[in-house]
Amino acid sequence: MKTHVKALVVGGGAVGCGIAYHLAKAGWDTMLVERDELTSGSTWHAAGLLPLFNMSYATTHIHKYSVDFYKTLEAETGLNAGFAVVGNLRMAQTQGRMDEYMLYSSVAETAGVHHEFLTPAQIRDRWPLVRTEDLKGALFHPQDGYINPADVTQAMAKGARQRGVQIERKVQVNGYRWTGSEWVVTCCRMVDRGGNLVPSDDTFEICAEHVVTATGNHAQRTARLLGAKIPAIPVEHQFIVTEPDPALVEWRKTNPEHPVLRDADAKWYVREERGGWILGPYECGAPARFLYDVPETFRADLFPLDLDRIEIEYLSMIHRLPSSETVGLKDDFNGPICYTPDGNPLVGPVPGLRNMWIAEGFSFGITAAGGTGHYLAQMMIEGEAEIDMASLDPRRYGDWMTTEYAARKNEECYEHVFILHHPDEEREACRPLRTSPAYDRQAAAGAQFGQVNGWERPNYYAPFGFDDHHSRSFRRGGWWSYAVEEAKAIRETAGLIDATAFTKHLVRGPGATAFLDWFTTNRLPAMGRINLTYALTPAGTTRTEYTTVRLSENEYYLISAGAWSAYDGDYLRKCAEDRMSDFGYIDIHDVTTQWGVFALAGPNSRAILRELVKDADPDTVLGNKRFPWLSMRSIELGMCPVRAIRVAYTGELGWELHHPIEMQTYLWDRLIEAGEDHGLRLVGARAQNWLRQEKSYRAFGSELGRDATPLEAGLDRFVDLGKAFQGKAAMLATGIRSRCVTLLIDGPADADAWGKEALVLNGETVGRLTSGGYSVAFEKQIGMGYVRPDLAAPGTRLQVRMLRQLWDAVITEDSPHDPANARIRADG
Structure with a gap:
């Protein structure tokens, strides 16, 4: 057995085998170890569905790669993976669900995923066993289907072996030790004693430059061995198999197999299985399991079935497939399937560790296995994948994450698999958790909160009794009119936004200036000044955006997006460690929770601050001469010392007021009082967007x-x-493949773009939106996105796909509102 390899993959399910295959394909000397048998985890009891498409751009590409890749395995390995390309029929009982599918459709168009819409009559004509009178329609993906999980895993394993991968079964990893250049992985042989798999005394070490864990249900054990937090915890998933359905058997004598049926409003999927049906429900109340460890007695085992828990879903299957009513149950499964709090897997580097990668938390592991192997191998070998994998990055969760939080959120995520996924969706489990001191005051003022990185953040403010949950929609929800008034207030008077969730790092030391000059694209600001700058990946793409404030010669205050604290911090620290010998000592601290932030913006913002500034001449202190745009000053607002930054994400005259977190409620109250006579309005994140x-x-x-x-x-x-x-x-070598543009859209009267839609010219998809919303300045829809470089000139007319229709749009000049920045630079 090998003792030194380039890459060691830990875990022999579908995901692990997919990773090993692609690392070997790229030429890396790779080894895979599995504590039991290949496929003995969740892989063996998976239903094997291949949902080609979902709303995540990265995940869609991962799934699409897998589906295409699996079709090639038999020719390469001689093993038939059991791929049945039967299609996937997503049925809709409500207009809201059809609206969801219309947004799905536009996103699928940008990813090149073929699909079509069917009416209830067309469904009934093609598949008469399906009841359709209560349906609005369906979205059909003809290239979808299902596959045998064990067979596709074994095919990938054989392909990996053919490329030189050594696969060792009955080997358990017991420890990881980083030497500075490689990982020393402590292992032992596992033995079967009375049906239980237990460690033996046969221990040994494997040295690897890189390690990838794909340990599935054992992710919490992996987390402890690595000293990391991995919020991948399994949830029970049940599915049942019926006896043959005579009506189905008769139908199949002259007709092809039914597609995978998804009645999302009933919260289940159904597919054919040997003349019967497989029902897979996503019911309420499914519990998380293995929060801390998987018992040694649990191997390829299952939990007892809880039929009472899925009774509603079972009855709804009978409603949708009336012929199944008299068919008995043949088999049942209730096994662990891993989830994460947001449903996306964890794919990428482990925070704080070098050359340690994880691929954990896959609720659709069979669909994702091939694509995950492909794109993770790119990340490991080339430094970056060709698609942005940030939405799957393990560092999207910070150290505040706990086991209890992950378990409860994963249960919620399971329950929400088929619940309408509104773009303005805010899930309620485990909230509130991270709150700024002004939270209670904001709640009392009618704040409707969203969550970012665990922080509660006002999305908008509404009258008491307003129901945020029931106001959500794929069109303009009940919150829309409130956001409009908030946006108008910032354009016309003033608005106050809580931006406490911003990520904040203090970078200082003798090497800080030289390091940051190398780390970021813009020239460093002078003392007391700020700039906007970017940290790049080694591939030359955008890794992080920073507002950089220079506090002194070698001390900097870096502000970045609130959702990405651990993501930004880990990259920043690792890059600094790598170059400390070149630049000198660098001290980095995450000070996010030490500083609160209020953004005060609008034409009257200076007048509001003037009432609070403690200085002999407030007008001079706040004027352009002493406090110009893109500068920072330490000022006093009443009894609160404030690091005030003359910048506004809304594009109006304004300041970010960074203050000691313990003084936040005091400052909030003073700002509210000072703003009463100046039209100050509380403003949430949606209007700001x-x-x-x-x-x-x-x-x-x-x-x-x-x-x-x-x-x-x-x-x-x-x-x-x-x-x-x-x-x-690398950035210069990449050239210009596409251009970011802003568009004004003449869209429908009751809907705005969400930032996921296709951009079309003469019937051809030429780009996609990345942001969308409503413009109070132009009283029409607005969006931002990427198009072919030859189409990026202002005045170019395109169309946006919204609600299955094409709506006219025109590319504007950058900053269509106040392009000269006269308002943000205003003196007074």
Whole structure:
């Protein structure tokens, strides 16, 4: 057995085998170890569905790659993976569900996923066993289907072996130790004693430059061995298999197999199985399991079935397939399927560790296995994948995450598999958890909160008694009119936004200036000044956006997106560690929870601050001469010391007021009092999102990410090509593959773009939106997105796919509202 390899994959399910295959395909010397038998985890009892498409752009590409890849395995390995391309029929009982599918359709169009809409009559004509009188219609993916999970895993394993991968079964990993250049992985042989799999005294070590864990149900044990937090915890998933249905058997004598049927409003999927049906429900009350460990007695085992829990779903299957009513149950399964709090798997590097990668938390592991192997191998070997994998990055969760939180959120995620996924969806489990001191005051003022990185953040403010949950929609929900008034207030008077969730890092030390000059694209600001800058990936794409405040010669305050604290911090620290010998000592602290942030913006914002500034001449303190745009000053607002930054994400005259968190309620009260005579209105994140699009301000996670360079994003003015910085050569070599643009849209009267829609020219998809909303300045829909470079000129007319229709749109100049920035620079 090998003792030294380039890459060691831990876990022999579908995901692990897919990773091993693709690492070997790329030429890496790879080994895989599995504590039991291949497929003995969740793989063996998976239903094997291959839902080609979902609403995540990255996950859609992963699934699409898998489906295409699985079709090639038999020719390569001689093993038939049992791929049945029967299609996937997503049925809708309500108009809301059809609206969801119309948004699905537009996103699928941008990813090249073929699909079609069917009417109830067309469904009935093609599949008469399906009851359709209460349906609105369906979305049909003819290229979807299902596969045998064990067979496709064994096919990938054989393909991996053919490429040189050594696969060792009955080997358990018991420890990981990093030497500075490689991982020493402590292992032992496992033995079967009375049906239980137990460790033996046969221990040994494997040295590997890189390690990937794909341990499925054992993710919590992996987390303890690594000293990391991995919020992948299984939830019980039941499915039942019926006896043959005579009506189905008769139908199949002359007709092809039914597609996978998904009645999302009834919360189940159904497919054919040997003349009968498989029902897979996603019911309420399914419990999380294995919060801390998997018992040694649990191997390829199942939990007892809880039929009472799925009674509603079972009866709804009978309603949809009346012929199944008299058919008995043949078999049942209730096994663990891993989830994460947001439903996306965890794919990427482990925070704080070098060359340690995880691929955990797959609720659709069979569908994702091939694509995960492909894109993770790209990340490991080339430094980045060709698609932005940030939405799957393990570092999207911070150290505040606990086992209890993950378990409860994973249960909620399971229950929500088929619940309408509104773009404005806010799930309620485990909330509130992270709250700023002003939370109670905001709640009392009618704040309707969203959650970002665990933080409660006002989305908008509504009158008491307003029901946020029932106001959600794929069109303009009940919150829309409130957001409109909030946006108008910032344009006309003033608005106050809680931005406490911003990520904040303090970077200082003798090497700080030289490091940050190399780490970011823009020239560093002078003391007391700020700039907007970008950290790049080694591939030259955008890794992080920072507002950089220079506090002193070698001390900087870095502000970045609130959703990405651990993601930004881990990258920042690792890059600094790598270059400390070149630049000198660098001290980095995450100070996010030490500083609260209020954004005060609007034409009257200076007048409000003037009432609170403690200085002999408040007018001079706040005027352009002493406090110009893009500068920082330490000021006192009443008894609160404030690090005030003259910048506004809304594009109006304004300041970010960074303050000691313990003084937040005091400052909130003073600002509210001072604003009473100046039209101050409380404003949430949704109005802010609309306003920043009127200024063409790019948002990280939307316009900015690891699949576009700053030059493609149109951020040339923040890139100093006269200096050396990380990723510069790769950025220039990439060139301009697409361009970020802002569009004004003449859309439907009751809906706005969400930022997922296809952009079309003469029937051809030429780009996609990454943001969308409503413009109060232009009184029409607005969006931002990427198009072919030859189409990026202002005045170019395109169309946007919304609600299955094409709506006219025109590309505007950047910053269509106040392009000269006269309002944000205003003196007074």
